Amino acid sequence: MKTFVYIDHFKGEVQPASWEALGLAKTFGTTVAVVFGSDANDVAKAAFEYGADEVLHADDAALLDYRAETYASTLSALASSHNPNLILLPTTARTREMAAMSAVDLNTGVLTDVSGLEVSGDSFIATRPIYEGKLLEKTVCSGKPVMATIRGRAFPKPNRDASKSGTVTKVAAKTDAISEVKGYSASESAVNLGDAGIIVSGGRGVSNNPSLTPPAGMDEKQAEIWRAQQGFGLITDLATLLGGAVGASRAAVDGGYITYSHQVGQTGKVVSPDLYIACGVSGAIQHLVGMRNAKVIVAINKDADAPIFKVARYGVVGDLFAIVPALTEALKKKLGK
């Protein structure tokens, strides 16, 4: 059994679920890591350290910027010449596209957002969420190779062993680009909610602190955003202490308190951290579908009847502006930081 694992990276920064995919592939047999881009020598080396048996590197400047077409064509060509049984990818913005296109080239299908994968005879049975995780389905793909994008944090990440190495095989890139990358701007704060082990989230409640006096000259909306930024400041302090990421409800995003990349829920990100602390979030169904798989959920909300308490393990009925900083202090002491 031979599995391709596509190592998704952005300017050399690997999406961690790539390594989780590599770990999963090892349980099936021979593992071939596939790395694209002329900025990825370190990524190719790291693939051996995470356990790849073989590493194919399309080390070409034409692949320096991700473009759906060139990446898909390169993957399709490699799959045609190496004949893997399975191609695993992490689930990211890029891989959904390139896997989708490659599947058209190879006349096969893609199982997305997979949280379980078993071998049965010569086929694979994948478990994946449907209806926003309200249901799960088991699905099979009759095409060859089977392609699957795995959900972040669903499979264990293999340990990195710096003593492992090998010879990277350079392979050719396809250069059939029909789109052009014109520029890039990093998000204000790198948010990688999908891979975060800890998320502290804020909702509309973060703007609700009447005792804060905004600087003079602000209109009502500006004052609201200013208050919300103080609230998110407290949330960020807690997240930073715990080495976690900052999440948000849609009301907070729509209110202009924080950018869309932080949004958790149906139209935002689906996350599965070990710890999710929801502050001033009511717990609308569209938010819950994004975070209810967190291992431990803590809710801080003024309203004892807020639906978020129905999914929480621990709850505090109170003002987030008082509780969140107190919690940061308490944890700081207990963690000796």
Next chain:
Amino acid sequence: MKIIACIKQVPDSEAKVTAADGKVSWGDAPLVINPFDEYAVEGALQQKEATGGTVVVLCVGPESAREALKHALAMGADEAILVSDPALTDLDTVGAARILAAAIKKAEGEMVIFGRQTLDNGAGLTPAQTARVLGWPMLGLAGQIKVEARSVTVERVIEEGRQTVSAKLPAVLSVVQSIGEPRYPSFMGIRKASKATIPVWSLSDIGASAPAAIITRTELLNPPVRETSVEIIAGETPAEIAEKLADKILAEKVL
């Protein structure tokens, strides 16, 4: 310019969805336009306002999907097309992409806008697969769109930030929430939509045959029930509550 927005009909996001006798049940919850596709319609209408042209909404689905198309018409779309055929059952995303591509050709679309993903299947594959079948560029997850002199530039919202990507038309796009809140159907729009006749194209109309499914479901499961009882942490002061809560969190060994 002819802009096509691809939409699907799905059970409302508030619906309680369960597996019953191996089938998906959403009780008496209504079927609605896929919420992600409202952004596609919104994006298409914005482009029509910016550069002129017509907006056509396209759906592959059963007769009942007319209602979703009517919603898009009420929002302001000019025309709607339903591709429906008894031979179209159990479409996977590649299959849907082949049918959509054939219909897009027949409708002479120049810019096609998709939602990010469907609420039911949630694959997020159909846009790129349609682009591949057509051989058109794919500009995915756009938070902003700009059309200029036969080329389109989008700001793509990805994990690492925003990326500006452009391509020549015709092209396929998908959009995310940052494109802007979908407008509500106006009173006039609703009246117009209720009178509109929506043509139904069969497979022979678009010169396609029913694609065989490559991906098939073998089992449907209700997710494991989680223990949901909440422990409320109370105390005299925030500090006291925080103290207790911190101990509880530490005891969970998740830090």
